[in-house]
Amino acid sequence: MFEPAIAPSGTMLGLLQRGRGDGTLHALAAPRPEALAALHHCVLNDPRHDWQVENRSLYYARLYLDLDGGLDEIESHLFDAEDVLDTDENRTGLALAVLGHLASYGRDDALVLLRKYARTGTNWAWALDELALRDDDAGLRSLAGPVLARFAVSAEGEAELSAAVRDAFEPRPWRLWAEDPRDAVGGRVRAAQEQGSFDRWQRQLRPAGPRPGWSVQAIFDWAEEGLERGAVLHVPAARCLSAVAGPEDRSAILGAARDGTDGARCAALHHLAEGRDPAVLDLIEAAAQSPSRTVSDAAVAAFERMCGPEAVDRARGWVHRPDTLGASAAGVLASRGTAQDAPLVLGALREAVRADGPDAPLLWTLVDGTGRLGICAAAPVLRHVYRETASSHLRQRAAGALAATDPSFASGFAVECLWDCEETTREVAALHAETGDARVADRLRRLAADPAEEAEVQTAVRSRIGPDTSAV
Numbered sequence: 001m002f003e004p005a006i007a008p009s010g011t012m013l014g015l016l017q018r019g020r021g022d023g024t025l026h027a028l029a030a031p032r033p034e035a036l037a038a039l040h041h042c043v044l045n046d047p048r049h050d051w052q053v054e055n056r057s058l059y060y061a062r063l064y065l066d067l068d069g070g071l072d073e074i075e076s077h078l079f080d081a082e083d084v085l086d087t088d089e090n091r092t093g094l095a096l097a098v099l100g101h102l103a104s105y106g107r108d109d110a111l112v113l114l115r116k117y118a119r120t121g122t123n124w125a126w127a128l129d130e131l132a133l134r135d136d137d138a139g140l141r142s143l144a145g146p147v148l149a150r151f152a153v154s155a156e157g158e159a160e161l162s163a164a165v166r167d168a169f170e171p172r173p174w175r176l177w178a179e180d181p182r183d184a185v186g187g188r189v190r191a192a193q194e195q196g197s198f199d200r201w202q203r204q205l206r207p208a209g210p211r212p213g214w215s216v217q218a219i220f221d222w223a224e225e226g227l228e229r230g231a232v233l234h235v236p237a238a239r240c241l242s243a244v245a246g247p248e249d250r251s252a253i254l255g256a257a258r259d260g261t262d263g264a265r266c267a268a269l270h271h272l273a274e275g276r277d278p279a280v281l282d283l284i285e286a287a288a289q290s291p292s293r294t295v296s297d298a299a300v301a302a303f304e305r306m307c308g309p310e311a312v313d314r315a316r317g318w319v320h321r322p323d324t325l326g327a328s329a330a331g332v333l334a335s336r337g338t339a340q341d342a343p344l345v346l347g348a349l350r351e352a353v354r355a356d357g358p359d360a361p362l363l364w365t366l367v368d369g370t371g372r373l374g375i376c377a378a379a380p381v382l383r384h385v386y387r388e389t390a391s392s393h394l395r396q397r398a399a400g401a402l403a404a405t406d407p408s409f410a411s412g413f414a415v416e417c418l419w420d421c422e423e424t425t426r427e428v429a430a431l432h433a434e435t436g437d438a439r440v441a442d443r444l445r446r447l448a449a450d451p452a453e454e455a456e457v458q459t460a461v462r463s464r465i466g467p468d469t470s471a472v
Contacts, residue, residue: 004047006390013038017047019059019392019421021429027063039063040073046094047390049359054392057094058452059421061101071109074099078113083122092123100130104452115139119146125164132170144177144185151188161188162195216241216249220256224263227294233263234298238270245271257283266298273302280306281314288325300328312336319344327352327362334369345369346378353381358388364397371401379406386413396425403432410434418443423454430460 007014012030015023016038027035039060048054063069074095083092096117102110111134118127124147131140151161165174178193180186219240226233245253257268257280269287272280280302287299303311303325311332318329330348333341349366356362363385370378379402386398399417402409410432417429418440430447433440447453448461 004045004049004390006047009387013041016042016060016063018390018395019054019056020395021416021419024059024063024066024419025416028066032067035063036067036069039067039069043074043095043098044077046090048094049391050393051090051093055421055423056392057097058101059419060094061098061105064098064102065105065107071099071102071107071113075113078117078121087122089123089126092117092121093126096123096126096130099127100134101452103130103134111135111139115143118143124150125168128173129168129170132172137176140173140176141180143173144180144189147173148177148185148188158188158192158195162192165189165192214244216245216252219244220260220264220267223267224261227263227266234266234270234301237263237267238274241267241271242274250277254279254283258286262292262294265295266302269299269302270305273306276306276308276310281310285318285325288323296324300324304328304332306332307336312338312341316341316344319348331362331365331369334366334372337369337373339373342373342375345373346375346381349378349381353385358385359390359394363389364394367394367397367401371397371404374404376405379408382406383413392420392422392425395420396422396428399425399428403428411437415440418447423457427454427457427460430457430464435464 004017006017009015009018009020012023012026012035015026017023027038042056043060046056048056077095078092096114099110099114103114111131114127114131115135118124118131121127128143128147131143148161151157151164165171168174174189174193178186178189180189219237222240223233223237226237241253253268253271254277256264257272259265260268265287269280269283272283284299284303288296290296290299315329315332315337318325319333320326321329327348330345330352334345334348337345345366349363349370352360352362352366367382367385369375370382382398382402382405386395386402389395389398399409399413399420402413406412411434414429414433415437417425418433420426420429426447430444433444435441435444444461444465448458448465450458
């Protein structure tokens with residue numbers, strides 16, 4: 001999948017792509033055709049960098065309702081010829097999820113579209129999952145024939161049907177169809193359910209993959225063999241070492257961590273880090289400079305798993321390094337450092353933004369760290385990250401950090417956060433937004449009454465507008 005092209009944050013399209021609350025507010029104030037065009041662009045061209053964890057569907061569905069938007073563009077997208085050529089669920093997943101939310105708000109046209117796509121579309125399983133949450137029994141039963149017709153009445157077809165039943169995210173349609181008295185429907189589904197349960201039982205009884213022998217050297221050999229096959233076994237090998245190795249094996253493990261093959265060296269480093277061996281930090285520092293990327297990455301990962309004060313103390317010395325170990329040290333200080341480490345964390349935050357921009361991977365940990373340590377001087381950088389990042393999850397973290405560091409947050413970003421695409425961001429806003437703004441009071445009431453809103457958000461909202469609260 002290609003990386004999405006994100007418009008500048010100062011444009012309505014860029015705000016909507018990011019899922020920012022200001023995107024909704026700008027769209028409601030803009031000419032309706034212009035707002036709908038930007039909304040359609042977002043829904044039909046998923047703007048998320050990580051569609052599996054970032055939320056947009058409820059955000060876009062609510063805007064469709066506010067703009068009274070039609071679904072012709074979504075229908076054309078779903079039933080385009082490309083649906084047959086491009087079978088990646090990313091192409092249609094966001095549009096189907098938006099239709100699901102619209103159906104839950106009572107949009108019958110969205111329900112009809114979902115049923116139609118479940119009958120004929122390539123990504124039918126996603127549409128069926130959306131219907132499982134919103135459609136009635138009669139609507140779901142009407143789909144049994146078209147869905148089952150996708151699976152040939154053959155050994156291969158029945159195996160595919162069994163896998164589809166076993167892996168279904170929402171089992172409700174399959175359970176309804178299993179009750180059908182027709183053998184071509186109920187009989188097939190029941191047989192597929194039984195086969196799926198048997199397959200799962202078989203996997204539990206006979207887990208796939210080789211197992212190491214029960215000696216230190218055998219575990220090292222197993223880790224190396226796995227690396228040669230392309231399987232990264234450092235962490236499971238380290239767990240095996242913890243079960244097998246005794247004090248008499250320490251010298252062999254230290255030797256492997258210093259000079260062993262890549263697989264053995266990585267496993268040994270993880271084992272020593274988990275055991276907080278006194279020598280491990282020096283070994284990690286040496287391994288981080290290894291020409292082998294596998295070894296250097298494993299050394300950094302082993303260091304990040306250490307929780308003791310010795311790791312924090314060493315991180316203070318490593319944080320200025322210009323390599324991955326230096327970046328890891330900054331993350332350790334952000335996660336586990338004390339107030340004395342605030343200047344180092346702030347310096348690392350500024351450098352990460354300067355060098356790698358507002359979407360740098362290290363920012364997730366550093367942003368959390370600024371909030372945890374209450375670094376008020378970080379507020380300008382946090383505001384920049386909040387505005388510019390394309391990741392709604394990173395913006396969510398920036399909002400939480402701003403709530404802890406920026407006195408202007410309650411009257412500033414917290415207001416727009418009430419319309420944000422991420423429920424955790426809306427929860428932070430509900431707890432902090434100043435209610436002197438008329439928009440805040442109205443939005444809090446709307447969130448409290450919205451059946452699609454997350455329970456945590458509504459709990460936060462009701463803490464502000466309860467019977468004993470006079471602010472709203």
